[in-house]
Amino acid sequence: MTIQEAKFQYLLRLGDSSLIIGHRLSEWCGSGPILEEDIALINIALDFVGNATAILGYAATVEGNGRTEDDLAFLRGEREFRNLLITEQPNGDYAATITRQFLYDVYTYYLYEALKSSKDETIAALAEKSHKEITYHLRHTTEWMYRLGDGTAESHERMQNAMNDLWMFTGEMFDMDEVDAILIKEGIAPDLNTIKEKWEAHVKPVIAEATLQVPSYNFKQKGSREGKHSEHLGFLLAEMQSVHRSFPGAKW
Amino acid sequence: MTDTQWPVWEVFVQANPGIPHKHVGNVHAADAEMAIQNARDVYTRRSEGISIWVVPANAISASSPEDQGSFFEPSNDKPYRHPTFYKIPEGVKYL
Numbered sequence: 001m002t003i004q005e006a007k008f009q010y011l012l013r014l015g016d017s018s019l020i021i022g023h024r025l026s027e028w029c030g031s032g033p034i035l036e037e038d039i040a041l042i043n044i045a046l047d048f049v050g051n052a053t054a055i056l057g058y059a060a061t062v063e064g065n066g067r068t069e070d071d072l073a074f075l076r077g078e079r080e081f082r083n084l085l086i087t088e089q090p091n092g093d094y095a096a097t098i099t100r101q102f103l104y105d106v107y108t109y110y111l112y113e114a115l116k117s118s119k120d121e122t123i124a125a126l127a128e129k130s131h132k133e134i135t136y137h138l139r140h141t142t143e144w145m146y147r148l149g150d151g152t153a154e155s156h157e158r159m160q161n162a163m164n165d166l167w168m169f170t171g172e173m174f175d176m177d178e179v180d181a182i183l184i185k186e187g188i189a190p191d192l193n194t195i196k197e198k199w200e201a202h203v204k205p206v207i208a209e210a211t212l213q214v215p216s217y218n219f220k221q222k223g224s225r226e227g228k229h230s231e232h233l234g235f236l237l238a239e240m241q242s243v244h245r246s247f248p249g250a251k252w
Numbered sequence: 253m254t255d256t257q258w259p260v261w262e263v264f265v266q267a268n269p270g271i272p273h274k275h276v277g278n279v280h281a282a283d284a285e286m287a288i289q290n291a292r293d294v295y296t297r298r299s300e301g302i303s304i305w306v307v308p309a310n311a312i313s314a315s316s317p318e319d320q321g322s323f324f325e326p327s328n329d330k331p332y333r334h335p336t337f338y339k340i341p342e343g344v345k346y347l
């Protein structure tokens with residue numbers, strides 16, 4: 001695998017995760033629990049979609065086959081997507097959305113912090129911009145973790161159920177393969193083991209303070225690195241890509 | 253019907269350093285931290301500010317509409333209180 005191929009794959013992982021979780025959050029538009037929170041979530045969704053636009057745009061440039069970020073977003077099939085499994089999990093109730101977002105925000109917080117010193121200048125610049133946004137996402141979801149986890153008996157139970165359902169998707173965030181090995185050697189991407197240490201040290205005290213338990217199982221879902229997804233991604237893509245596929249090349 | 257909404261917080265945003273925080277509207281929130289976050293999300297999405305204050309709406313005491321006559325009308329015939337007799341020096345902003 002060449003450095004260019006590794007970089008393209010890596011950018012798809014970053015960009016697809018942002019695109020898919022951004023789309024998931026956008027599904028809350030107009031049905032958030034209160035007006036203020038509806039707007040907050042859509043702000044976060046827009047941050048992710050903006051980040052995806054930039055990263056997939058750069059991925060297309062790196063690939064050099066004349067594809068654009070729109071081609072990558074709207075004309076690939078499920079098996080070609082490289083987003084993390086946690087990003088495609090359904091919104092569920094508000095506890096599930098907040099838990100999913102918190103677990104993922106802590107991950108992106110440390111990942112993008114590391115990417116700010118990537119030797120690839122474009123990646124470093126994109127990370128610099130995104131890290132400010134992520135810092136706010138994390139602040140917002142952390143506050144909700146405390147309030148819902150340590151809230152009423154019902155909110156606590158819903159949060160613990162969400163944690164039990166989603167924890168199994170966190171392991172693969174730190175999986176590394178040849179792509180990572182090449183880019184770590186080039187100083188372009190960080191070693192995910194270091195991100196994992198920071199992630200665990202950050203996530204566990206928040207979960208404890210929210211009076212929640214880290215699930216005791218060791219089971220881990222994985223597959224996104226090879227494009228193997230949960231059953232949810234196909235439905236999400238069918239909706240997200242429908243306009244572009246019905247009206248190819250449409251502009252507005 | 254009882255109101256199941258969270259308390260109302262009045263939101264004040266400062267647009268630039270050195271000028272007053274200006275009232276921009278209100279948000280619902282369960283506590284101060286969430287009120288600040290909600291204010292950020294609702295009122296500063298288009299770079300409107302650099303600082304936010306939130307104040308519980310029930311902490312604000314207001315004058316009554318009936319007070320208008322006695323409070324404000326006596327100043328209507330006292331134009332000498334306006335600083336219109338001075339020239340504003342060139343280059344002074346936010347005055």
